[in-house]
Amino acid sequence: MSPYDGARARALRLDAQIGIEELATAGGVSANTVRSAESGHHQPRPRVANAIARALGVPLDELAPPGPALTLCDVRRRLVLTQAEIADKLGVVRQRVSQVERGVTEVPSPQAWAAAYGLSTAQWVSVDAASRDLVRQHVAERARKRRETDQRGNA
Known part of the structure; x- marks a missing residue:
């Protein structure tokens, strides 16, 4: 699943001609929480993302589509x-x-963890590998940025 798309949530809210305060009330969250989720400064907690999606009358996948x-x-x-x-x-x-x-x-017991996440063991192995790949990508990206910063500082 891709990250929560705050811009998409904002567009849906505006299309429906709903104010931030009205959406916040309908979702049972604060107006500041809605603003923060729409701004994209951070990913909302699952409860908040779900509440906003329900208040907008759309499935969560529409605000955080599968990737x-x-x-x-x-x-x-x-x-x-x-x-x-x-x-x-x-x-x-x-x-x-x-x-x-x-x-x-x-994990010592992939079967138990798979069940907790509602996955088969084969799905768990695949998703666990994707999680590890993502971590490796983030580490490589941070290292690349650090090298570029160091090179600029030494130039």
Whole structure:
């Protein structure tokens, strides 16, 4: 799933001629939360993204459409679950879920984790690999930017 598309949410809200305050009330969130979600400065929590989508009368996929490869975080958000809720299902601490979703650590029992995320074991392996690939891409991008900054500083 792609990141939440705040610009798309704003466009839908404007097309429906709904004000920020009205959408916030309908979604059960604050107006500042709606503004922040629309601005794109950060990704809204799953509960907020779902609330905005429901208030706009659209499926969540319309505000966060599926992309080429889902990550574990994407799957969890589609289930409208928090890391703490997944952790409770598995009997682990939330930080462990965060580490797994970021590709920092592997799990001892893919079957149990797959079930917690509503996936088959084969799907889990695929999505876990996509999560790890994304982490590698982010690390490589940060390293590239750091090298470019260093080169500019040395020039």
